[in-house]
Amino acid sequence: MGGATFTHPRIHAYCGQNEFINFLKLKIMVTVTDYALKTTAGGREFYALVLQGGLCMVQSKNTGNYYATVKRCSIPSTFDEATAKAMVGEKITGSIQKQTCEPYEYINKETGEVIELDYRWIYLPEGVSMQEAVFEGAVQQVI
Numbered sequence: 001m002g003g004a005t006f007t008h009p010r011i012h013a014y015c016g017q018n019e020f021i022n023f024l025k026l027k028i029m030v031t032v033t034d035y036a037l038k039t040t041a042g043g044r045e046f047y048a049l050v051l052q053g054g055l056c057m058v059q060s061k062n063t064g065n066y067y068a069t070v071k072r073c074s075i076p077s078t079f080d081e082a083t084a085k086a087m088v089g090e091k092i093t094g095s096i097q098k099q100t101c102e103p104y105e106y107i108n109k110e111t112g113e114v115i116e117l118d119y120r121w122i123y124l125p126e127g128v129s130m131q132e133a134v135f136e137g138a139v140q141q142v143i
């Protein structure tokens with residue numbers, strides 16, 4: 001395994017392979033792709049932003065074949081509809097991660113199939129670990 005060859009003299013002068021990667025300071029981003037009107041258990045309406053991560057390749061448990069997908073989740077906002085709509089297309093640093101939860105039933109809107117899931121997708125801001133995002137069973141409520 002050899003080192004990387006860099007053609008840019010200023011980068012080559014002070015960067016080895018690992019330092020070059022850190023020099024780039026790549027950021028993982030998610031995109032606001034939509035918004036949706038939601039209702040709290042108390043009946044209050046609010047707009048949630050729908051976030052989407054980048055392309056992922058997933059292997060089917062049934063066939064073993066790979067397929068392309070993206071991770072999606074929604075986050076509550078304090079925005080009115082006009083502001084939520086204006087946010088569509090914005091990019092935010094962070095990622096969408098799988099979080100284990102109590103099992104629940106999910107209905108596939110296309111097929112009507114009922115599936116039991118024990119995870120959900122959550123947004124994690126840049127620099128926040130999954131451990132920091134878990135609230136020891138407490139559910140964050142929208143006021």
